[in-house]
Amino acid sequence: MGCDRVAGMDQRISFVTLAVADLDASRTFYLDGLGWTAALDVPGEVLMIQAGEHLVLSLWDVTEFEAEVGTIVRGTGVAPFALAHNVPTRADVDAVLATARAAGADPVNDAFEREWGGYSGYFGDPDGYRWEIAFNPGPIGQVVLP
Known part of the structure; x- marks a missing residue:
């Protein structure tokens, strides 16, 4: 056994x-x-x-x-999933979204404070796949940081 x-x-x-x-x-x-x-x-x-x-x-x-x-x-609409890239600070969220915008991401949804205590926004890659860029101060958010 x-x-x-x-x-x-x-x-x-x-x-x-x-x-x-x-x-x-x-x-x-x-x-x-x-x-x-x-x-x-x-x-x-x-x-x-x-x-x-x-x-x-x-x-x-x-x-x-x-x-x-x-x-x-x-068909039309967004794929029924999102990829996420977590970063250690709110400022990093804004910086990554700015980089995505400069790279031609469309759309880019500016980040804002979320009801779950984090801060995040989204961008679409050339095929429309959505990426969430997030600062998550909770324990699960810390698990995914390098």
Whole structure:
């Protein structure tokens, strides 16, 4: 009996993969605009960015994505999820939103004080995926800071 752990899937996420309409536009936005660095860049197929110690953001050409995963839902509106980037101060929230705006993010929703005690705003990347930039002073907010 020595191990109390139940066999199963580890509680972690390794990759977040987004289907993108224009990989070159995404490359320009994330690398040139936000100043991130590619971990793997296959023109016309995929751009991978190490976004954490054990997390990769994968921006995959929509045609390549659909060939492997299946037909994606299309239509108007915002994708039913958001990515988040937490920072240690309110001033950092404003600075990151300014960087996103300078990189061409549209829309950029200015940050404001949230009812849960934090401060956050949003921007959209070239495909409209929403990124929340947040200062979260609570314990869960501290867990995700480097």
